[in-house]
Amino acid sequence: MNGSQQLFIPLQLTPGAEGVYLRSLCGADELALENTGIINLIHLLESLMSIGTSDNKINAAQIVTADRDRLMAMLYISLYGSKVESTLNCRSCNQKFDLDFSLDELLKHYQPPPVPVFDNGTYEIESGISFRLPTGEDELQISGYTTEDAEKLLLERCLLEGNPAADSAKVQLKMAELAPLLNMEMEAVCPECSHSQNVQFDMQSFLLTKLKQERPVLIREIHSIASQYHWSQKEILDLPRSLRKQYAALIQPEN
Ligand SMILES: [Zn+2]
Incomplete structure (x- = not known):
């Protein structure tokens, strides 16, 4: 079919690839989305990445989670433009109000700092403590565990050198600094009653939810x-x- 375009999305944190090519989203992809979980997400991405045999050097699960967040943001922008609009229910007066923001601005604000990455994706905090950044493979491995266990397991998988119990706080802090996730609390103020409240925004589930909600269309x-x-x-x-x-x-x- 004609009208198909490849989208190149640069990756900053994933070793072994400077970016990935995605083919155009089609109805079969949209129809295959069952939920917003990690398995569905990786499956969608793997499918969009399967274009020419030599175009992509890595598979979807190998992409560092923080890179995948940005990839999903770029995909969102290519489909809907930069503006994110959502309707919230005020927790104080229960009135509906809109929260709008620009993904371009969000991406600028949460840009990973330019830190040299070793070819194999290893980061050293100090002598004897080194780690790599979590990827989709790690997320697939820890899906199904409780949040607490999943966090612990993820850290054990990504800590290459060091003591998981003693060094975890240090490593988590460094990971958040090097590879900020587009999963954050935002402040929203109700225009009716001026009540200020925190709203969770998660790039990846936001995009999948939006696509899923469009099924009747x-x-x-x-x-x-x-x-x-x-x-x-x-x-x-x-x-x-x-x-x-x-x-x-x-x-x-x-x-
Ligand atoms: Zn209110």
Whole structure:
């Protein structure tokens, strides 16, 4: 199918790759999203990364988590633009209000500092304490554990030299400094009652949730394209998302 574009997204923290190429998102990817968990996320990314055989040097699970956050932010921007809009329920007066911000600004603010990375992705805090940054492989290994156990296991996996019990705080602090995640608490002030509240924003689940919520639109688009052109479901699901939307937009005014 035509209309397919490759998106190159640079990686700053992942050893062995300067970036990854993604193919266009299509309906089959959107339809395959069942939840916003790590398995679905890696699966989606692996699928978007499977283009030419030699284009990507790494697989999706090998991408450092903090890099993957930025990758998902760039993917979001390519699909929706930089503006993030969400509606919140005020915890004090229970009125709905909007929280808007720019992902471009967020990315600028949470840029990892320019630190030289050794070729193998090892960071040394001091003599005898070294670590690597968590990747999707680590997250897949710890999924299903309680938050506390998962944190402990993750640290044990990433600590290359040192004592997990004694050095964990130091290592976690350094990791957060070198590779800030786009998973944060934001302050939102209700315009009705001026109550200030913290809101959790997680880039990866935000994007997957948004895509999942669009399923009724996707089904409507498949339906109208199928009714008009009589293409098979597979052909329609393989259309790049933007092209599918363009076809659907031509059909809808007529009905
Ligand atoms: Zn309020």
